[in-house]
Amino acid sequence: MKAHINGVDLAYTDQGQGTPIVFVHGFPFSRVMWDPQVKVLSGQFRVITLDLRGHGESDAPLWLYTMDQFADDIKGLLDHLSIQKAVLAGFSMGGYVVFAFYRKYADRVKGLVLADTRPQPDSAEGRVGRFKMAQTAQKDGAGAIADVMLPKLLSPASVKGRSELVQTVRTMMTTTKVPGIAGDLMAMAERPDSVPTLKQIACPTLVIVGELDGLTTPVDARHMADGIRGARLETIPAAAHLSNMEQPEAFNRAVTSFVETIK
Ligand code: MLT
Numbered sequence: 044m045k046a047h048i049n050g051v052d053l054a055y056t057d058q059g060q061g062t063p064i065v066f067v068h069g070f071p072f073s074r075v076m077w078d079p080q081v082k083v084l085s086g087q088f089r090v091i092t093l094d095l096r097g098h099g100e101s102d103a104p105l106w107l108y109t110m111d112q113f114a115d116d117i118k119g120l121l122d123h124l125s126i127q128k129a130v131l132a133g134f135s136m137g138g139y140v141v142f143a144f145y146r147k148y149a150d151r152v153k154g155l156v157l158a159d160t161r162p163q164p165d166s167a168e169g170r171v172g173r174f175k176m177a178q179t180a181q182k183d184g185a186g187a188i189a190d191v192m193l194p195k196l197l198s199p200a201s202v203k204g205r206s207e208l209v210q211t212v213r214t215m216m217t218t219t220k221v222p223g224i225a226g227d228l229m230a231m232a233e234r235p236d237s238v239p240t241l242k243q244i245a246c247p248t249l250v251i252v253g254e255l256d257g258l259t260t261p262v263d264a265r266h267m268a269d270g271i272r273g274a275r276l277e278t279i280p281a282a283a284h285l286s287n288m289e290q291p292e293a294f295n296r297a298v299t300s301f302v303e304t305i306k
Contacts, residue, residue, distance in 0.1 A: 048119035054100035055093040059085030062302055063129040066092045067137030070227045071188060071219040073099030079291035088302060093120055097223025108226030110143035110234045118148050130302055132156035142237035154247040154305045156298060159284050161259045162237035162267055173232040180224040188224060189216035198255045198283040241270035248274040249301040253282030
């Protein structure tokens with residue numbers, strides 16, 4: 044389905060009934076990454092996934108990618124769906140978006156799931172890396188980005204042995220349009236520090252991390268959970284960054300038992 048929000052068409056899926064959970068994907072992915080969650084969790088909850096602007100089946104304008112803009116788009120989608128309050132679940136860049144959403148619209152949040160993400164902004168070196176990656180995307184296309192990213196997203200065992208999963212992840216990246224990729228990279232490079240946001244979070248929060256995640260590490264996740272009052276931390280065994288796709292059963296179990304407590 045599509046909704047016209049803030050001047051762009053946004054694609055989304057809305058399945059199931061009960062407590063609404065909005066899943067926000069990472070870079071440079073789409074709502075396809077949440078298929079293992081939609082399939083199972085929609086039996087118990089109202090599961091909403093969307094393609095952020097620049098991704099999947101949503102429009103990819105050449106203009107205006109910021110964490111605040113992504114947050115405004117999600118708020119527009121909640122309004123469109125007449126949802127007053129939802130659990131917001133963000134993976135990696137989606138977590139950066141969720142922090143922005145919480146700063147602007149805390150009254151629309153029932154609970155937070157922060158999966159394989161971190162509150163710190165980019166370092167100066169990290170920002171240079173974003174710039175270079177955007178030039179690569181412009182010059183060589185999304186396939187070149189997929190080549191760089193893939194080994195960091197899944198555990199070596201999955202990269203070697205799970206060809207169907209690898210193909211799904213690769214296709215998600217190679218079909219992302221270059222304006223979306225460059226827009227994300229600029230938005231991530233410019234994103235504010237969310238560390239001060241941690242102590243403002245006053246809703247139930249679940250932090251999830253893959254035990255082999257080298258991009259947003261278990262140590263980062265522990266610090267983040269320690270910084271949020273009452274937050275719960277779940278470590279997913281045998282998973283790297285894309286923990287929800289690599290070990291969906293464990294990820295779904297963690298989300299289910301968390302959301303059940305805040306119904
Ligand atoms: C993501 O998975 O969304 C990205 O790796 C996040 C990042 O590059 O900071």
